[in-house]
Amino acid sequence: xxxxxxxxxxxxxxxxxxxxxxxxxxxxxxxxxxxxxxxxxxxxxxxxxxxxxxxxxxxxxxxxxxxxxxxxxxxxxxxxxxxxxxxxxxxxxxxxxxxxxxxxxxxxxxxxxxxxxxxxxxxxxxxxxxxxxxxxxxxxxxxxxxxxxxxxxxxxxxxxxxxxxxxxxxxxxxxxxxxxxxxxxxxxxxxxxxxxxxxxxxxxxxxxxxxxxxxxxxxxxxxxxxxxxxxxxxxxxxxxxxxxxxxxxxxxxxxxxxxxxxxxxxxxxxxxxxxxxxxxxxxxx
Amino acid sequence: xxxxxxxxxxxxxxxxxxxxxxxxxxxxxxxxxxxxxxxxxxxxxxxxxxxx
Numbered sequence: 001x002x003x004x005x006x007x008x009x010x011x012x013x014x015x016x017x018x019x020x021x022x023x024x025x026x027x028x029x030x031x032x033x034x035x036x037x038x039x040x041x042x043x044x045x046x047x048x049x050x051x052x053x054x055x056x057x058x059x060x061x062x063x064x065x066x067x068x069x070x071x072x073x074x075x076x077x078x079x080x081x082x083x084x085x086x087x088x089x090x091x092x093x094x095x096x097x098x099x100x101x102x103x104x105x106x107x108x109x110x111x112x113x114x115x116x117x118x119x120x121x122x123x124x125x126x127x128x129x130x131x132x133x134x135x136x137x138x139x140x141x142x143x144x145x146x147x148x149x150x151x152x153x154x155x156x157x158x159x160x161x162x163x164x165x166x167x168x169x170x171x172x173x174x175x176x177x178x179x180x181x182x183x184x185x186x187x188x189x190x191x192x193x194x195x196x197x198x199x200x201x202x203x204x205x206x207x208x209x210x211x212x213x214x215x216x217x218x219x220x221x222x223x224x225x226x227x228x229x230x231x232x233x234x235x236x237x238x239x240x241x242x243x244x245x246x247x248x249x250x251x252x253x254x255x256x257x258x259x260x261x262x263x264x265x266x267x268x269x270x271x272x273x274x275x276x277x278x279x280x281x282x283x284x285x
Numbered sequence: 286x287x288x289x290x291x292x293x294x295x296x297x298x299x300x301x302x303x304x305x306x307x308x309x310x311x312x313x314x315x316x317x318x319x320x321x322x323x324x325x326x327x328x329x330x331x332x333x334x335x336x337x
Contacts, residue, residue: 060286075321135334162334248333255332
């Protein structure tokens with residue numbers, strides 16, 4: 001076959017330029033057919049091969065993206081819970097050790113400090129979460145976070161605490177199950193504070209309280225008045241009592257709204273020295 | 286892409302399979318411990334606070 005090429009190429013010496021061009025073209029065509037038979041990818045099939053590679057790579061990229069998104073869901077729903085479980089265990093041990101060794105003054109905590117433990121018997125007899133100061137992303141990753149401007153446990157005003165509904169230990173996943181009259185117990189270095197969810201415990205109606213503050217409400221994320229000193233009153237209005245407000249996202253897996261639970265202090269704080277095992281409210285429900 | 290990786294892994298089928306598994310695990314670890322924690326704060330579905 002190569003011999004044929006040489007033969008044809010040798011000819012142009014005497015051929016007219018036109019004829020030469022035609023001849024060269026013919027040779028190319030011929031060569032194409034020629035190498036195809038030798039198993040070397042010729043131009044036309046090579047283009048097909050290229051497209052196949054492009055399409056296959058696109059398919060692989062799409063399937064891979066899908067797997068990455070799936071892995072992200074697994075990460076959010078399971079891995080963050082697992083990681084947070086270990087963080088909470090450590091924090092719980094550390095905060096109790098600190099309270100025994102050198103009890104800090106309530107209010108001296110800076111953002112990021114663990115300073116209280118939240119107990120909600122309705123969410124489980126052993127439900128306890130270490131509360132950190134601050135509601136920044138990093139604080140909420142470790143546990144429920146105390147709004148820095150809000151009151152301290154036991155104070156007149158509103159103790160506001162935010163927590164994840166899903167991911168990172170999901171401390172407030174079942175916050176919607178909390179009923180009127182349910183105790184929410186806040187443990188600090190030296191005291192227990194028992195708050196009770198507002199509303200009518202007999203009927204389960206969240207709106208029954210004379211203060212007008214509902215035990216549960218669902219608001220849009222910009223409704224900051226729910227954490228005011230008197231919930232839902234003006235920000236500068238004097239507090240009418242000692243409240244506790246928990247905020248989390250709603251509905252679950254969405255950030256469209258916020259689920260809010262309001263509670264009011266039931267009696268005075270109790271010394272941990274008198275009640276090392278906790279107030280009777282801890283074993284309710 | 287995957288064919289390319291497979292072709293460039295050394296050894297026979299067994300060695301390539303083992304190396305592929307290691308590659309998958311390495312990529313998963315990179316995603317779980319570096320990429321996802323970095324991406325996550327920019328996503329909205331973890332907002333639990335009320336703010337103006």
